[in-house]
Amino acid sequence: MAASDARLLPAASIIAERCTRKYLEGMGRLPTRSDTTPVEAGGVNLIVSTQRLSLNLADVVKLHVAEGPVQRATSAQWGVPVVLIGDRCVGEERCQLFPPEGIFRGATAWIEKHSQDQGLVRLVVAGDAQSHVRLGGLTVPLRTDFDAAYSRGVRTSKLHRLGVWGLIGGREVGRRAGMYLLDDYDPTKRPLVMIHGLGSSPLIWEKLSNAVWSDATLRQNYQIWHVVYQTDAPLLVQRRRVQQYLDAAWKILDPEGDDPARSHIVLVGHSLGGVIARMLCVDSGPSLWHAAFSAPLDSLEADASERALMEEIFYFHRYPGVKRAVFIASPHRGSPSATRWFGRVARALVGKRNDEVATLLKVARRNEAAIQPELKEAYLKGRINSISTLQASQPVSAAGQRLVPASDIRFHTIAGSKSPDVASDGVVPVSSAELAGAQSTLVVRSGHNVHESPEAIAEVIRILVEDSSSD
Template identity: 30%
Template sequence: MKHPALCLFRSVLTAAFALGLAAQLTSCSSPQQRQHTKITVIANSGSKQSQEHHLAEALATAESCLQRGIDTPEQLARYNQAVEHAVLLWLAGSEQDLHQQRLNVDSREGKPYQVQASWPAKLRFDRLIPSWTVKRGSLRKNIHRQGAGAPFVAQWEFTPKRSENEPFMSSKGYFASVTATLDFQASESERTIARLVIHNANITPDVRLGGNKHTLNFDQSALAEHLLAYDNEFSALGALLRPHKYLDQIDLQTISPPDPDRLPVIFTHGLASEPRTWQNVYNELRSDPVLRERCQIYFFRYPSGVPVLYSAAQLRTKLAELQQTLNQKQTNRYSKQMMLVGHSMGGLITKTQVQDSGDTMWLNFIDYTQNRVRLNDQQLAALQQYLIFKPNPHISRVLFIATPHRGSELADWWITRQFRKLIKGPGIILRTPLMALDQDNTDQHAQSAIDKLFHSGIPTSMENLSPKSKFVKDTINLPLKKDLRIHSIIGNLKGLDLNDPECSDGVVPYTSAHLQQPDSELVVPYGHSAHEHPMAIEEIRRLILLHLKELK
């Protein structure tokens, strides 16, 4: 047993070290950090005259930089910092929610300016977050193109009113990578025109400033770091153990308004996971300019403790809503040729979108055909949404990553069975449609089967993953959509021969993840998180580009 005095001494020492380190970091903060803090304070709490004075100073600095040239790293850094400060002060001096596109700025000593601001018509934003202020460290790669301009993460914040017209907006809103530049020109009046342009950094590679062409600064990873780490309301573990408490958070999210001119690619996470699992995939895919311009990534979020068929029905509904939304604007080939990517259990949810259930799943649950269970149309529809499904005609390519098509014996381990008992909620979720059965008109044998189902318990998602489960045995044999392009990425943790029964990603055996005659199969030397391996990300990129090429 540790001595209490020793424990107290260590606690005090640790606290003292932390305080000293914090003080040291504060004193050693970079000039850029200290200057940014100063500008932020002025922008947030300074008087209008003070803000205007400092905005004039920032504009004068940026103009001076362009006149002298921004060819060296030092010159470029000084110009970019002046642009960043000017943008923050311009936002503070503009009308909230409007951002004045023309703003007269007078200085105490220097010359006056008129800021003329512009940005792409499709760009919506309430906030501009300087990229360098975004907390880093969760991504494998930092994707940043050095150049002229101040990079920002633009955010159009969520409001209930906005969400009525934007069903795929996350609870934090929409985001975009943008870069601001300043250029100047004389005018007939005494005011110098300061052209403040906020560029869509995804598609603008370069810009003309001071009459010269420059590469546009672009910080892609700031958006990826900020985006998925920003979702702190959804607990992957909580949604596994208490899924009924997260049903209102089931959604299909994207970072910008759905664009009918871009290919929808839908990513679905697996068990005890969340959209954040795709963070590196998202970051590195968007380093490709073709993908940034021509495809739009969506994330399906769901509580992973519910039965797979429940989550599959929710995704089916969300995809139908997406199809309707895209075609409200115009009919296009992309919305009718969607691509789905599923990891682990997310692959099983994905697979049900392109399968024909027939009456197999119905008999799996109810044991008796639909005509033996007398239901009205409303009751029948309540059950059919989970148990009867057809292939989505608007999906033409699927990618399964580490997907247990034949289950995983890990789901039957003793420790896993004990953990399964902690999952609460599936019965609550499915009881309503099942109890909608009219017991007076229901066949006695069918009612007995339903009572037995309740007595034994609604299966959880983890039970669905057992090789012994009816779900796994049935879905492996359900027919897939005709002319569907099918691909697999499979992990091989120990580098074993694929014919070795022990070949596995540590969770899913190769024999379970392997499909007969897929269009392609890639085996990566990695564990169950195979989607994060560089080879896997490159394969995802290759397949999306291939899909785009075939749609021409």
């Protein structure tokens, strides 16, 4: 590799890759800090040298050779892509921003020989923030697989099942609710906040997340954050919760409130998640309150904590720092599924027992005369949840549909159409997914899982490339 003839590099690179893989076969665990003390791996003693690994990884992690396709260039690349898996830290606030399954990070490994290592092989492991290595007189790109770490995390997660149970009142997903960072926080990168839909989980974003990481420009400009939330509560409650998750993350990551990342947030939401994203882009004014109650808030019989909660639910401003949003298959004008027979069955099953709704119902029952007539039965009998608030005719929902993103927030819509004759993805009509004033509107041939279609993913990537070049 020290030869000055670059024509030898491809062949040498292939030999080195095969050799490194042989050594890695015996490495079940890896120390993450460089040490001159030899480590035994598969009967062979190695010196481990680490470069630019995540500081959030534990001192010892599991090592897996990446199983996905390796990104190969026409010129030689160096090393073997690997995934490092460590337990989530404990005892510090930042630990809550990482998934309970653990911390998954990509890296590249290769072997070297150094005279000072007393004849032992040196295994070098570099974090995926490092893109090149110096070999002799040449600078060579490292082999990388940016999909591998998250894909392995997806396979270990129980969130798919928990998301469904959370819709009908299961509590486990609620205990895990919050904002999760998929990589180490970077104060200069734009947060790309992804919000899943009804009865779902962040695992739906695997294809889109990997598409972002696979683009060098986007990888340099964005950090991906995933929201986990229990989807059984009404829309306005969900909006408040997601705002709280964002606030909690910023309090930990940027308590001073001056990081560049904070001033340019991009939201991407699917289905109900897209409606929540839109509600994070708007100023409510008094319209939502007037749709629910005929009397001023301060005139109601309620204690201070109840009144404060009601104000947070019904009165709010656009979330600071949001500059762009992408709404995918989102029922901005409601969904017919919420009123059909299976919608009625679902409304009966969907969980209703949460603190915010309990408070709303207590206040409503104490102030029955102040409830708008159209909502009196629902509020007095507790018939409000995530599905009931997606009914286009529901008064608060109808008022929310008229709220549009602030004028300085650029937004885009992507809708699905199952066939040329059906202007719907089977759940959300195209007419409900589209919004006047959008920077772009795309309709793709798809069912409700529009977020996984190649056309939709390509459109989001296009939007992000455009966004990355903006101020």
